Amino acid sequence: MSEKLKSSQVPGVSRRGFLKGLGVSGVATGLLTGTETPTEAAERGSPIKGPGEIPITLQINGKKHQLSVEPRVTLLDALRNRLDLTGSKKVCDRGTCGACTVIVDGQPVYSCSMLAVEAEGRAITTIEGLGTAENMNPVQKAFVKHDAQQCGFCTPGFVVACTAFLKTNPNPTLEDARTGLGGNLCRCGTYAGIMDAVLDAAKMTKGGA
Amino acid sequence: MATAKWPAIDKRTLIGKRIDRADGPVKAAGVARYSFDINRPGMLWAKLVVSPHARAELVSIDVSEAASMPGVKATWKDDSLLGKEVQYIGQIVAAVAAETEEIAQEAAGKVKAQYKPLAHQANDRDPTLSKDKPATRNTGNVDEAFAKADVKVEGEYGIPVITHCCLESHGQVAELRNDELHVWPSTQAVSSYADVSISDASGVPRNKIRVDCQYMGGGFGSKFNPGKWGVISSALAKQAGRPVKLMLDRDLELMIAGNRPSAFAKIKVGAMKDGTLTAMETEVWGTAGMGGGVPQQIPYVIDRIPNVRLTAKRIQTNRGPAAAWRAPNHPQSCFLTMSALADTAAALKMDELEFFLKAVQLSARAEVYSEELRIAADLIGYKQKAHLRGDPSGGSVKRGLGMSVHTWGGRGHPSECDVTINPDGSVEAKLGSQDLGTGNRTVIAIVVAETLGLPLEAVRIEIGRNAYPTSGGSGGSTTVGGVSTSSRFAATDALNALFAVVAPKMGVQPDALEANGGYIRQIDKPDNRISWRNACALLGVNSITKRGVNVPGESEKQGFISQGVGGVQMADVSVDIETGVATINEMVAVQDCGMIIDLKTAESQVYGSLIMGVAYALYEEAIYDLKTGRMLNADMEFYRLSGLKDVGKLKVHMMTSKAYDDRGIIGLGEPPVISPGAAIANAVANAVGVRVPHLPLTPDRVIAALQKGGII
Amino acid sequence: MKSFEYAIPSSLEEASSLLAQSWGETEILAGGTDLVTSLKQQVTAPKRVVSLRNISSLKGITVQRQSVRIGAMTTLADLTANSAVKEHFPALVKAVQGIGSQQIISAGTVGGDLCQRPRCWYYRNGFGLFGKQGDTSLVLEGDNRYHAIFGNEGPAYFVSASSLGPALIALGATLKISGTKGKTREVAAREFFRTPKSESERETVLRPNEILFEITIPIRGLKNATYEVRHRQGLDWPYVTATVSFALKGGTASNASVVLGHVAPVPWPSAAASKALNGARIDASLAAKCGQAATEGAKPLSGNAYKLQLVKTAVKRAVLDAAAAA
CATH class of the missing domain: 3.30.365.10 (Aldehyde oxidase/xanthine dehydrogenase, molybdopterin binding domain)
Structure with a gap:
């Protein structure tokens, strides 16, 4: 995002513009008292969806996937349980361990802490989109070379986080890398290898590998 | 040939x-594909219903409302518990299987279990709560040895209950197909997994149970058997006629899937001025939930101290059960022993390395430990950095070195x-x-x-x-x-x-x-x-x-394999005495493991152990509310593992010379995880000048020890 | 997680109209890093979740001569990437960096940080906002090592979890709030937080159908710094934080503000510490004196007296860091 927005985009200035055409004023009145079903609301072009399954389209690893999910389904659960993309792991399920990390619009995020419906219209990259076992990306290659994995359950999350990190920090110091990957945890204790791997992957990436 | x-x-x-x-x-x-990742056609999701009471009589379980929810395909309840006691929060009483994980979760909330709450006990810090006859051990003449000792050093130490926190939680996918039960468990014992419990639950004879675990996300000793989750998913799969996935949610993994027992001890050491150890007396207590025992290998490794007395008291608590945790009982025994020994060296105003070089003469592997101590000292720069207890330099950040020795079979x-x-x-x-x-x-x-x-x-x-x-x-x-x-x-x-x-x-x-x-x-x-x-x-x-x-x-x-290894670890730490924050500068591990098959993955075992050790030395503990018996930190937010930035610099040295190689293969998974707690705690004591008696070495504990010792 | 409706309005006014009159019936979704966890823990079970992500006017930073205006949906990553923020408000940048997780910083928003719910483990384990079993406070009788040492007369003993709150208060920020029918109001950051007295209240002055939409920080040329006492260096909560801001002329401080974090149910401005700074020459001994002053009035619970020492240190170091800043 650009640092400076035009004044017309500043909150509070353009608000009224968004109201036009939506017919929203008063839309919500009485909704919570159950006078209108979600279907009725949807038919009316309401901004309200669910609580039942709603169709969404997710753009994952460059492909569009259509699926139906309840609003309460997280992106992680949609990936794993609906789309069988099981590379992203469910570990803490509370946004603290990083095993579910995916890249959304270029930024690493915890997919366990994002609702699937919120991911609509965004470019999602999962571990499955980074490379294959036969054709690994530099981070994956470096993880293998430096044995930055044991049981491997945290590995996809680390690989995704490292890949995102290196994109914005192509020349990291050890300290940068340690800071940049502070949102991921490993239980087997592979950090020594991970540190070597990140720095090595940075070199490989620059070398065009 | x-x-x-x-x-x-x-x-x-x-x-x-x-x-x-x-x-x-x-x-x-x-x-x-880990077991957690197995998705079978038509698969259902199961969620568990657990006791919210630390101790209660289970009066009734009613699954009817849950069963009638759209999408729910099978339910299970533990009628064998009716009229009996549930003994900890999280104890499983029922389960449901449904079309989606979300429906299963919601349906589990609709199972009605009635309880008559009973008084519970969750405190593991007070030895008077032990109701068993204490286990005792006595060698030599302890009283006489203390009477003759130049110094008698007394201390109290403690290492809390920690959990396995396997990143892949426990559980399995179960599917009945062609009169066979197919299971994909997260297990560390595939060949023995198909036991009578899942056979009974599924009605499939053991020889028709197909177990498949291609990848599993950590076990550390807690995943040998199907567990109740294995039984339940097998039963639900049978009832529904569809595959069922049941993996523990993180809170249950931390509460009920096993943990490492606590150990607290009062230890008295008798020694002569030259560092010769003559006596050790220990009272140790701790909890493994309702079952289990107390670590008792004290003195650890230095086990040829001539006069030894030990009293061990198990405290039963209404908490989730213990399970083997990487090197069962060793980390606790090691931490208690090595802390008391380092305190003895400090009381004698003796250099700790010199003291330990002498102490290991009272072990079964004096030569190995002596060699390893010298190598570790070189690697960590002991000569340049060492000082007697209490960093004499000014400033708020104090630096110190600590060490520990350990053993394992393998x-x-x-x-x-x-x-x-x-x-x-x-x-x-x-x-x-x-x-x-x-x-x-x-x-x-x-x-x-x-x-x-x-x-x-x-x-x-x-x-x-x-x-x-x-x-x-x-x-x-x-x-x-x-x-x-x-x-x-x-x-x-x-x-x-x-x-x-x-x-x-x-x-x-x-x-x-x-x-x-x-x-x-x-x-x-x-x-x-x-x-x-x-x-x-x-x-x-x-x-x-x-x-x-x-x-x-x-x-x-025939020399293909062997058992019994020795290892030495040293830690270099800094402690900010104004904040109580202890950080690792460097850890050194020197490890013997016989003949090595793959040096790379072998070293990874040792690096991993050091990192796991930093976690339990500085951060990990299962924290219980005594009044409710609830584990307060059954999450990965307050149940803390170490992160990348917390582990300092790590050096691993494997003993690979011919004499070691000639012994054949010896396992390596357990030994290096035993010493870190002791080495780090000793380094902290060496830095700040007083013992921080209980792990983990969090700022609150460090500050308390510093204030008690008059350091701040 | 209970099921809920998902509403995705395109304007603030529409968003307000989708919100209920009482807490808990609806929840506002910003970056999701707190709300989604709260939904899973069922500490809230709303009938509707109102997402702000389609209200584009809420995102972005406008730098003016005398102030920086930040849309509430601006991510923490975008906040710290802004050159004016970096130049003028190092205390704020430090507070974001302290979060320790790029994933949280990428997804989390400025407004979400200020409105997040407490992390008190009794609350998160289902014992209500005040951690009670019947009439008994489990916090007082139980493990309160991470709880409040100030403002803890009860029934609230938790600490405010906001990372940005102390810094925004110290920097004199103003928050803009939108209500129904397009009405807006402004509150000073230091008035925004409040200690709830009943379960039906929350930790801010927001009404259930109001939305925090903009934060304005004046550029006043103040020296400012945040110091956090944290053990684990990755994603974790600090034990205690202190943000300090003051004008410095010829080595003498004025207009000082010292605000503590993680010590009270709200970010905790320390009048005594501010007073100690004003009109004083900044040096190590003054910083220590200021740290000592910051502990005035603290009433530790059974297990958190150690925080006094941390307050002393955090304030002392924040003062010195601020003074040393360019």
């Missing part, structure tokens, strides 16, 4: 080298392996043992490829199914010795069978042949050779399959 004897060091092409993890690429690419487990050589030259090795994350596929591939003179890629490894030859569970550092030996035996026998076919064509006796570099060749006339592919073609249509069997006692006698 090829002999199974391990090849001489200079003849090895793969064994002992740094070899990449065989399944590294599939793990790094995220395509390795003899290979019973293991069978089939190696097949096919006419097309392909080779496969199969055995039941799963990969716990230690590199099981890698070591088997190394051994078989080395044996057959082939490159690693030529060998296909199939593990983790109970359809494969029976091979032990991964516990107690037994896997590498077990599978390496059985696969060596199988590969050697298969090779000899191939020699028997090839020898006549080469005009020699089979015992004149060897496999090397992709050829079968005559040992004393290497030019007489035939490529592996052509040799195998001579088999016609028949493959060779040979089974290797590791019988631990026999293999140990």
Whole structure:
């Protein structure tokens, strides 16, 4: 995002513009008292969806996937349980361990802490989109070379986080890398290898590998 | 004839080298399917209903409302508990299986269980809460020794309950198909997993249970059996007629799937001015939930102190049960012993290294420990950095060094392996043992490829199914010795069978042949050779399959495997005495483990242990609210593991000289995780000048100790 | 997680109209890093979740001569990437960096940080906002090592979890709030937080159908710094934080503000510490004196007296860091 927005985009200035055409004023009145079903609301072009399954389209690893999910389904659960993309792991399920990390619009995020419906219209990259076992990306290659994995359950999350990190920090110091990957945890204790791997992957990436 | 004897060091092409993890690429690419990742057609999700009471009589369970919810396909309840006590929060009483995880979760909330709450007990800090007759041990004349000792040093120490926190939680996918039960569990014991509990639950005889665990996300001792979750998912799958996935949610994994017992102790050490240890008296207590015992190997390693008295008191608590946790009982015994010994050195105003060099003379491996202590001291720069207790330099950040020694058995487990050589030259090795994350596929591939003179890629490894030859569970550092030996035996026998076919064509006796570099060749006339592919073609249509069997006692006698190692670790820490924040500058591990199959993954075991050790030294503890009996930090937010930035610089030194190598293979998973708590705690004491008695060494505890000691 | 409706309005006014009149019936979704966890823990079970992500006017930073205006949906990553923020408000940048997780910083928003719910483990384990079993406070009788040492007369003993709150208060920020029918109001950051007295209240002055939409920070040329006492260096909560801001002329401080974090149910401005700074020459001994002053009035619970020492240190170091800043 650009640092400076035009004044017309500043909150509070353009608000009224968004109201036009939506017919929203008063839309919500009485909704919570159950006078209108979600279907009725949807038919009316309401901004309200669910609580039942709603169709969404997710753009994952460059492909569009259509699926139906309840609003309460997280992106992680949609990936794993609906789309069988099981590379992203469910570990803490509370946004603290990083095993579910995916890249959304270029930024690493915890997919366990994002609702699937919120991911609509965004470019999602999962571990499955980074490379294959036969054709690994530099981070994956470096993880293998430096044995930055044991049981491997945290590995996809680390690989995704490292890949995102290196994109914005192509020349990291050890300290940068340690800071940049502070949102991921490993239980087997592979950090020594991970540190070597990140720095090595940075070199490989620059070398065009 | 090829002999199974391990090849001489200079003849090895793969064994002992740094070899990449065989399944590294599939793990790094995220395509390795862990049990948690198994999605079967028509699969249901199961969620558990658990006791909210630390102790209560279970009066009734009503699953009817849950069962009638749209999408719910099966329910389970534990009628055997009716009228009986539930004994901890999180104890499973019922379960539901539904079309989606979300529906199952919601339905679980609609199961109505009624309880009559009873008084509970969750405190493990007070030895007077022990109701058992204490276990005691007495050697020599302790009272007389204390009377004669130059110094008597008393201290109180404690190490709390911690959990396994396996990143892949416990559970399985279960599916009944064609009168067979197929299960995909997260387990560290595939070959023995199909036990009577899931057989009874599914109504399928044990010999028709197919167990498959290709990848599992950590076990650390807590995943040997199906557990109640295995039983329930099997029962639900039977009832629903559809596959069922039941994996524990994180809070339950932390509360009920096993933990490491606590150990608190009052220890008194008697010593002479020159550091000679003469007596140790210990009162130790702790909890393993309602069952289990208390760590009692005190004094640890330095176990030839002539006069020793020990009283051990188990405290039963209404908390989740304990399970084997990497090197069961050793980290606790080690921390308690080494803390008391370092305090003794401090009381004597003796250099700690000098003190420990003397102390290890009272161990079963004096030479090993002495050598390792010297190596560790060099690696950490002991001479340059060491000071007596209490960093004399000014400023708020104090630096200190600490050390500890440990031991473990690690003899290979019973293991069978089939190696097949096919006419097309392909080779496969199969055995039941799963990969716990230690590199099981890698070591088997190394051994078989080395044996057959082939490159690693030529060998296909199939593990983790109970359809494969029976091979032990991964516990107690037994896997590498077990599978390496059985696969060596199988590969050697298969090779000899191939020699028997090839020898006549080469005009020699089979015992004149060897496999090397992709050829079968005559040992004393290497030019007489035939490529592996052509040799195998001579088999016609028949493959060779040979089974290797590791019988631990026999293999140990013959020098293939051994047991009993020593290790030394040192820590260099900084403590900010104005904030109580302790950080690791550097950790050094020096470890003996006999003959090494893969140096790379072996070192990874040691690095990993240091990191896990930093976590339990500085951060980890299961925190219970005594009034409710609830674990307050059953999440990964306040149940803290160490992160990348917390572990400092790590140095690993493996003892690989011939004398160690000659002992054969010894397991490595447990030993290096034993010492970090002790080494770090001793380093903190050395830095700040007072003992912080209880792990983990969090700012609140450090500040309290500093204030008590008048440091701040 | 209970099921809920998902509403995705395109304007603030529409968003307000989708919100209920009482807490808990609806929840506002910003970056999700707190709300999604709260939904899973069922500490809230709304009938509707109102997402702000389609209200584009809420995102972005406008730098003016005398102030920086930050849309409430601006991510923490975008906040710290802004050059004016970096130049003028190092205390704020430090507070974001302290979060320790790029994933949280990428997804989390400025407004979400200020409105997140407490992390008190009794609350998160289902014992209500005040951690009670019947009439008994489990916090007082139980494990309160991470709880409040100030403002803890009860029934609230938790600490405010906001990372940005102390810094925004110290920097004199103003928050803009939108209500129904397009009505807006402004509150000073230091008035925004409040200690709830009943379960039906929350930790801010927001009404259930109001939305925090903009934060304005004046550029006043103040020296400012945040110091956090944290043990684990990755994603974790600090034990205690202190943000300090003051004008410095000829080595003498004025207009000082010292605000503590993780010590009270709200970010805790320390009048005594501010007073100690004003008109004083900044040096190590003054910083220590200021740290000592910051502990005035603290009433530790059974297990958190150690925080006094941390307050002393955090304030002292924040003062010195601020003074040393360019």
